[in-house]
Amino acid sequence: MALERTFSIIKPDATRRNLTGAINAKFEEAGLRIVAQKRIQMTKAQAGKFYEVHAERPFYDELCDFMCSAPVVVQVLEGEGAIAKNREIMGATNPADAAPGTIRAEFAESVGENSVHGSDAPETAAVEIAYFFAGLELVG
Ligand code: DAT
Numbered sequence: 001m002a003l004e005r006t007f008s009i010i011k012p013d014a015t016r017r018n019l020t021g022a023i024n025a026k027f028e029e030a031g032l033r034i035v036a037q038k039r040i041q042m043t044k045a046q047a048g049k050f051y052e053v054h055a056e057r058p059f060y061d062e063l064c065d066f067m068c069s070a071p072v073v074v075q076v077l078e079g080e081g082a083i084a085k086n087r088e089i090m091g092a093t094n095p096a097d098a099a100p101g102t103i104r105a106e107f108a109e110s111v112g113e114n115s116v117h118g119s120d121a122p123e124t125a126a127v128e129i130a131y132f133f134a135g136l137e138l139v140g
C-alpha cells in the first residue's frame with residue numbers, strides 16, 4: 001500500500017471539550033503521523049466553501065454554522081493507506097453506527113457534531129489539504 005496524506009479536522013464540539021490530545025492519540029496509536037497541524041477559526045464563508053459539495057443537503061446551513069462556531073484543528077495525516085485508515089479510525093458519520101473504539105463512537109455528540117472530518121478519496125484529500133495548507137507547512 002502506498003504512503004498517502006489525508007486531510008483531517010478536529011471539529012468545534014471536540015475542541016470545546018479539550019479532546020484534541022485524545023483524538024491525536026488515536027491517530028498516532030494507529031500509525032498515522034501528524035505532518036502538519038494548526039488551530040484556526042473559520043468564517044462561515046470558508047466553512048461553506050469547504051463543504052460546498054453538501055450545499056443542496058438540508059443540513060448544510062446548520063453544518064456551516066457549527067463548523068465556524070469555535071476553533072478547529074486542521075491537520076494533515078500521513079501513513080500507509082492513510083485515507084482509508086483515517087476513515088476507519090474515525091468511524092461512521094452517525095456515532096450511533098460507529099464501531100466501538102472509533103473516535104466518533106467514543107466522542108461524537110450527534111450525526112452533525114461528530115468530532116472529526118476526514119477526506120474520503122485521494123482527489124478530495126489533495127484539494128482539502130491545499131485549501132488549508134501551503135506546501136511549505138507540510139513538514140513531514
Ligand atoms: P463524513 O463526515 O463522515 O464524511 P458526510 O461527508 O456525509 O460525512 O457529511 C459531512 C458532514 O455533514 C458530517 O460529518 C456531519 C454532517 N452531516 C451529514 N449527514 C448529516 C445529517 N443527516 N444530519 C446532520 N448533519 C449531517
Ligand code: MG
Pocket residue numbers: 118120
Ligand atoms: Mg465526507
